[in-house]
Amino acid sequence: MSRTAPRAARYALRVAALAAALGVWQLLTSLDVGLWLRFSQFPTVADVAHAFADRLRGADYWTDLTDSLIRILSGFLLAAVMGVAGGVVVARSRLAEDLLGPLLEVVRPIPAIALVPVAILLFPSNEQGIVFITFTAAFFPVLVSTRHAVRALTPVWEEAVLTMGGGRWRILGSVVLPGALPGVFGGLSVGIGVSWICVISAEMISGQYGVGYRTWQDYTVVDYSGVFVGMITIGVLGWLTSTAVELLGRRLTRWLPRTSYIPGARVPRRTRGALTPTPVGPGPKEGVPHDQFV
Numbered sequence: 001m002s003r004t005a006p007r008a009a010r011y012a013l014r015v016a017a018l019a020a021a022l023g024v025w026q027l028l029t030s031l032d033v034g035l036w037l038r039f040s041q042f043p044t045v046a047d048v049a050h051a052f053a054d055r056l057r058g059a060d061y062w063t064d065l066t067d068s069l070i071r072i073l074s075g076f077l078l079a080a081v082m083g084v085a086g087g088v089v090v091a092r093s094r095l096a097e098d099l100l101g102p103l104l105e106v107v108r109p110i111p112a113i114a115l116v117p118v119a120i121l122l123f124p125s126n127e128q129g130i131v132f133i134t135f136t137a138a139f140f141p142v143l144v145s146t147r148h149a150v151r152a153l154t155p156v157w158e159e160a161v162l163t164m165g166g167g168r169w170r171i172l173g174s175v176v177l178p179g180a181l182p183g184v185f186g187g188l189s190v191g192i193g194v195s196w197i198c199v200i201s202a203e204m205i206s207g208q209y210g211v212g213y214r215t216w217q218d219y220t221v222v223d224y225s226g227v228f229v230g231m232i233t234i235g236v237l238g239w240l241t242s243t244a245v246e247l248l249g250r251r252l253t254r255w256l257p258r259t260s261y262i263p264g265a266r267v268p269r270r271t272r273g274a275l276t277p278t279p280v281g282p283g284p285k286e287g288v289p290h291d292q293f294v
Helices: 004-030 045-056 059-092 094-107 112-122 126-151 155-163 168-206 211-220 224-252
Strands: none
Touching (some): 004 045, 045 224, 094 126, 155 168
16 A cells, blocks of 8 residues: 555545534534633634635735744744854853853743833834844744753764864764754744744734734724634744744754654554564574584
């Protein structure tokens, strides 16, 4: 059986699950169910679809989309570069750890959205402040994951490079950065998700354009269909950017061992007790004592 069939079955199952969720939404809202959760206040799927189609035909939707993407990419790319560099420096240098470690650990627990007043006071424009909030949200997950990944590297690799005459830069390019890539992309995956949360919140508070700003404006004018259009847009954008980071990580870490899991394949049951090892060579010949067989 080819691998295409199980993969197609998985995609069909995902589409069916999404369609079932939309069907339940449409049923609950069209019947005005309001026992405990007040689905009677929700717009139906058809209302949201009509509002989405209207937004797609307007210029404001694409302007908001472009502004949010520019903000998220600017802050996230800056956080990726500085987070990886900072994580490597802190992990490899005791002096950098002593100087920067306490400051980073004090600032790290502060939610990025709580820095909105600081960004308003610090930067001359709201645009720069929103990019700063996005940068802060992604910086610390990338920094922490990079630091842990670098410290987890086995010293044998570094010693091997030193034995062959390599210097610090050779170790950095051949051992540290490639070996830490899985941990780095783990932090990047977390960082892009947190960045979307914070950039939308910052747009709601101090933005003039963007998906978050438009979603909040729809809420203030009681346009709940528009609110759901914004929520769906945010979800799709977050999914696409997270998938892009994951695919890039897989591309750059192709040397890592992958599991050979095939959906739908049956795993053979283990027999009781220890598994019988497969003999490597021929067994004792007939007529030759076992203690004389080599």
